[in-house]
Amino acid sequence: MNEEQVILVNEFDEQIGLMPKLEAHEKAVLHRAFSVFVFNNKNELMLQQRALHKYHSPGLWTNTCCSHQRDGETNIEAGTRRLQEEMGFVTSLEETTSFIYKAPFDNGLTEHELDHIMIGYYQDTPVINTDEVAAWKWMPLEDVKADMKKNPQEYTAWFKIIFEKFYEHINITK
Numbered sequence: 001m002n003e004e005q006v007i008l009v010n011e012f013d014e015q016i017g018l019m020p021k022l023e024a025h026e027k028a029v030l031h032r033a034f035s036v037f038v039f040n041n042k043n044e045l046m047l048q049q050r051a052l053h054k055y056h057s058p059g060l061w062t063n064t065c066c067s068h069q070r071d072g073e074t075n076i077e078a079g080t081r082r083l084q085e086e087m088g089f090v091t092s093l094e095e096t097t098s099f100i101y102k103a104p105f106d107n108g109l110t111e112h113e114l115d116h117i118m119i120g121y122y123q124d125t126p127v128i129n130t131d132e133v134a135a136w137k138w139m140p141l142e143d144v145k146a147d148m149k150k151n152p153q154e155y156t157a158w159f160k161i162i163f164e165k166f167y168e169h170i171n172i173t174k
Contacts, residue, residue, distance in 0.1 A: 025110060048135070050132075105157075111157065
């Protein structure tokens with residue numbers, strides 16, 4: 001099976017090439033990604049705990065799902081696909097903002113992504129893919145924010161950046 005390719009982009013989100021995902025993380029090359037935030041009617045966020053065998057950030061808590069767009073796929077199409085693959089459901093998604101971040105990991109890999117944030121709503125119980133997700137839970141945003149301050153080591157780098165710098169783009173109670 002061929003390794004998944006990521007879309008290399010410049011700082012304006014213009015595609016400049018493709019590269020195998022692991023190579024992009026080894027070389028810290030800027031590539032396109034997305035983060036999906038799903039809320040219920042109580043304004044609680046669905047969090048996922050990454051599977052324990054993931055090659056980076058295993059067992060850490062993060063947003064509902066995240067991944068990389070495939071060549072020719074829109075952000076919404078990618079978010080919808082990955083939500084189904086990881087969490088076992090589909091819902092309408094809306095883009096809110098995007099940002100660039102760079103986060104090195106202890107294993108020598110680096111996330112250098114232009115991350116597109118998307119929001120959706122769902123009321124039921126997900127059917128998680130245990131190859132991707134160890135656990136899930138609903139949490140009010142304020143509780144996530146408080147726990148992230150108390151236990152930052154339990155959350156992914158990109159999730160902490162979004163909470164620190166782009167909170168207004170995910171806070172649906174405003």
